[in-house]
Amino acid sequence: MKNILKYLGLGLGGLLMLALIMVLFVQFSSPPTFEEVPLPELAVATDSASVQAGKRLVQMNCAGCHLDPESGTLAGRWFGQNPLGEAHTANITRDAATGIAAYTDAELYRLLRTGVKRNHELALPFMPKLVSMSDEEVEDIIAFLRSDDPLLQPVEAERPIELSLLGKALVKFAWKPQPYQAARVKPPRGNAVAYGEYLVNSQLLCFACHSATHEVNLAAPPQTQGYLAGGTEFVEPGQEPVVSPSLRMPADGLGSWTEAQFITAMKEGVRPDGTSFLMPMEAYDELDTIEIRAIWAYLGSLGPAQIAGP
Ligand code: HEC
Ligand code: HEC
Incomplete structure (x- = not known):
């Protein structure tokens, strides 16, 4: 009897030890990166018609989350707290230190389609993936993000994300980039x-x-x-x-x-x-x-x- 208890105790101790190692691993190891998701060959038109079309799409699809009420620019905002952690939306102004000035057009395209950021980590799943929007419209969005529109005027603002243990576990094991799809052609307005x-x-x-x-x-x-x-x-x-x-x-x-x-x-x-x-x-x-x-x-x-x- 004593022996059984001893082995049970050892077994349990082993399991606890494993669980602890797992927790430490999830808590302190760096998040996965996705270097394998390729960048497209892109030549984004920067004419004013594309920029205007892109602005309209950004106002409908992005501003609700990225508009900073203080500066009136797309410098990001507090996005709330839930069991996954505390999040802000990113500063997507042209600011060199805290915005997206360093992104190339191709990197923006990859982010918008698949969720893979410039640093190869995955953006939180709240950030929508435009997997089937037409190429033309995704490129319009990129043309706008590159423009000198007042909404993108550089604002220096860090927008941190603090994930809980659960959030980190999901980043580690559950969330994956969205695969590239064949982009659609926008149907005619008459249909x-x-x-x-x-x-x-x-x-x-x-x-x-x-x-x-x-x-x-x-x-x-x-x-x-x-x-x-x-x-x-x-x-x-x-x-x-x-x-x-x-x-x-x-x-x-x-x-x-x-x-x-x-x-x-x-x-x-x-x-x-x-x-x-x-x-x-x-x-x-x-x-x-x-x-x-x-x-x-x-x-x-x-x-x-x-x-x-x-
Ligand atoms: C970010 C999430 C989100 C998106 C995107 C969104 N909606 Fe909504 N929508 C909601 C929520 C949440 C409500 C309920 C709001 C409330 O209770 O006042 C709502 C309410 C509505 C209502 C009111 C319906 C009713 O019975 O009261 C309509 C109509 C509607 N949405 C249509 C649309 C259409 C069309 C689109 C796309 C063009 C869209 N929504 C995109 C989240 C969204
Ligand atoms: C539902 C809210 C939401 C919407 C809508 C949204 N985003 Fe985001 N976005 C986020 C959050 C949250 C992050 C931070 C994600 C992270 O770093 O894990 C983010 C990050 C970003 C980043 C920065 C990535 C980096 O490397 O830091 C860019 C660029 C971006 N979004 C552009 C856009 C564009 C363009 C649109 C519209 C097509 C858009 N977002 C719509 C929530 C949103």
Whole structure:
């Protein structure tokens, strides 16, 4: 009996020792790097039309997270605290020390498509990956980030990220770069349903917030669990958590809205019942009516959500 206890004790001690080594490893070893993800050959057009198109995309896709309320530039902000740690969004102004002045066009392209940063580490998964946006539009974004627009005027501001043990374990073992996909060609504006599908799945990533899980399928959006059926929670600093609503029709979601009400809501951020959108949902006042109608047409073409049972 004594012997059994002794061996049990030794076994347990060994396990504890292993667990401790694991914790120390996760806590103190450096995060993985992904040198193998290649850089593209790129020649980004820097004409003013590209810069303007890029600015519009950045205002819709990036400013909500990267706008610093103090300087009014894209110098980053506090992004909240959760079990994974405490994060800021990066300073993406042209500042040499704390911004992204050192990034090349190709490095920006790799980051935006796959999530691999200039230092070869992976950006936190909150930072969206534009895996299927057209090459032209990704290059417009890069052209804008290179421009001397006032939003990018150099601001010196460190934006640290402090991961918890859990966050570090996920960095080590779970999160991986998004593989490169074949980029899409933007459908013509005249084809409302196809154009709306592109906006929802490839350009504005509405589905990434409005599906039943944060673990979305970027390569094949409609295969995401509870695609556009709503149900994920968002925690913003200084606000009660909000849950994304369903955008499916007719049975649920926007089924009782008219197209005109949808257009007003998207442009002004106000619902038919008069209530305003809460963060992280903001008005898309950069979208024109043809684009909003296209989104409406695409959402209407989907039918009610089919959520698999447990
Ligand atoms: C949901 C919030 C969010 C959105 C939207 C977002 N980002 Fe980020 N971004 C982050 C966070 C958080 C980081 C810091 C990630 C890290 O370093 O792990 C980051 C980092 C970056 C970096 C710096 C990487 C580095 O090496 O430090 C660049 C450049 C960047 N984002 C550009 C963009 C662009 C361009 C867009 C729009 C297409 C965008 N981001 C949209 C949250 C966001
Ligand atoms: C960053 C995440 C995020 C993105 C991206 C996003 N939404 Fe939202 N959306 C939300 C959240 C969260 C709410 C709930 C806000 C509230 O409670 O006021 C919401 C609310 C809405 C509503 C109000 C619906 C209702 O029943 O009250 C509509 C319509 C909507 N979003 C459409 C869209 C469309 C279309 C897109 C893409 C162009 C989009 N959203 C992109 C998170 C997002």
